[in-house]
Amino acid sequence: MSAVANGGTGDAQVGGLAGHWIGRQHTVPLSVALHLVPGVLIGAAYMLVAAPVADALGYPPLLGIVVAMSLALVPAELGLLLYLGWKKNGRPSLEGVVLYRGSPTRRGVLVALVAALLVWTFAVGASLAPLDFWLLERLFFWVPERYFVGVGGTGEFLAGHASSVAVTTLLVSLVLSGLILPVVEELYFRGYLLPRLSHLGRWAPVLNMVLFALYHLWSPWQVLSRICYFLPTVWATWRKEDLRISLWVHCLANTASHLLMLAAVLGSSSVPGVS
Template structure:
């Protein structure tokens, strides 16, 4: 990454990390209140909100920067972390990311539940997209599975990794070893629709992003992020058994 293209304005970095998440929360609140998808599981409303917020904002900004800097809409030209790992090394760090992330998730999950019941107890129940889908009909569950697979497992994670790790992280190299920590913290806070999960996300994402940064592999981040989200799909599919 050309040092002239690094983003050294802290305020701009914070804005670029958090604005898409703020927009998502606004859209989520809007769609929840206007009742467009009244009666549907809240995860579907959240997925619908993502389509009209983070996806166009993050992709749009990548297209804008690509056109401005390179004169083309090929966003992959402006991305960093495009190193190639040998298959054995890739698999090793993929497994390490999954195992370490899983262990940290189990360890921190009780704290997440505690924060939801105490620090964030003031948040209305309708704002929490995590519901017991067994209370819904089979048709609603199938729709939730489709939304979870295409939006939460494929589209959103891929675009987030392109934006946060492929674009923003390489432009923060001037921060040295703190760039990964800063990126992970802001990415976790960016999930304004579930603030009680911030610490959990930091714990899970920090090892992965460290591996991504050290091994210069955006593909590693995309694969692990997508697989992690796929657990949501699996949990919903079990309700159809």
């Protein structure tokens, strides 16, 4: 186990703020800030720029959020990781910054675990979709429709758009949200932040997951369901100290969701409101 995970101070040659953020366990206030600030940046980019532009061009909110995440998430999260890696290693590298990369889980166990977690993610996500709608209607009714994205984990946000627009949106999102963005998120949240909360013991994955759910400021009606369906994945990643678990589950779940919606649009226009 790393010096960071054991509460050590890490490499002495890394000084200042970077050394504190790399080689030491994070205090809860620091961790809260590092979890939520990227979400604030993404939310601002989405609400102030990307969503209005997507709406004006006749595209659904999904395109707006993936553009906003590309503009804000990648620089904020991957940029910080590369900066810390440069301070530590003298070059843009994730060595010693992103942990849980030792691949300790045997291949067969890893495949079985990822498969089970995927089943849990889809089953629980689908069963809690009514909760997402209920919270949206009761607590977040004041949010303009142009900001609705991923409501209940369905294709409702594609309603009213032509099939060609929906297909274009889903293809762009498939590349960005199916692979690139979840990889960056997992490197940052599970590879960087989670190990530096290990001093909290079993509360570490719980706090990490709760803050990760809250970080999605653009869809607050999904906070509870997101915690329920993804906490087991975060827990397994923490327990096994294997970043591959959350990487695979996150990427595969996002990709499968997009492919299912894309198939529905291409096949029979069965996504609500798509013409």
